[in-house]
Amino acid sequence: MADEQPVVVEDMRVWRNHFLTLLDRIPMPIAVCRIDAEVIVANPAMAAEWGTVPGQLRGRSLRDLFTPRSEAQLERLVRALRTGRTSRYPIEVTWRAGTDGAEREGEFTIDPVMAVPHPPPVLLAMLYVRDEHPEPPPPRDAVSAAQARILALAASGATTAAIGKALGLTVDGVNYHLGRLSQRWRVQGRTALVAKAYALGVLSPGHWPPVPAEGLTGQP
Secondary structure, three states: OOOHHHHHHHHHHHHHHHHHHHHHHOOOOEEEEEOOOEEEEEOHHHHHOOOOOHHHHOOOEHHHHOEEOOHHHHHHHHHHHHHOOOOOEEEEEEEEOOOOOOEEEEEEEEEEEOOOOOOOOEEEEEEEEEOOOOOOOOOHHHOOHHHHHHHHHHHOOOOHHHHHHHHOOOHHHHHHHHHHHHHHHOOOOHHHHHHHHHHOOOEOOOOOOOOEOOOOOOOO
16 A cells, blocks of 8 residues: 555646646636635636736635625525535626726636545636627737648648648647637637637638638748
């Protein structure tokens, strides 16, 4: 048993690193908190709502960052935590965006996660941002030639590995570009990315296999 303990510890470190890497790549604002709402870790998308980096949110309370619209929703979550229930709880919030100071609205989905066997539970807080005044679509030249080609291949159904092989990129490189586009366009998933690319004129309609719109393929 003594020999197994270092292996278990190493496995935990590996999985923690995997989790943090995955968290960083998710375009939705997410934070993992203690049951008193103190932030343990936040992803870049969450930090971007405050115009900062994830490390600057660590140790701060979600109660200080966001204002609940309904105290009743908050009390429902508190009661659930006291009784050990682990359902998903919505909490509508407002906050002042750190980038421009504008008031924004959204909804937290709070998932209590019970740790095994002894540590107290943590809260997985996912923020759905409501954009009442969406920004105008970015100009087509905001998309690089490499990103346009990635989108065209994704629209054809190519896998991440196949896209990377076709364009001389690593899998991480392809995911980086897809993640940046997801954040910029505020969409999730490849289907939504492809649909947005057509809506913005980044991909040329009426072509199969899909191709970037004219004027995009020569950009760096």
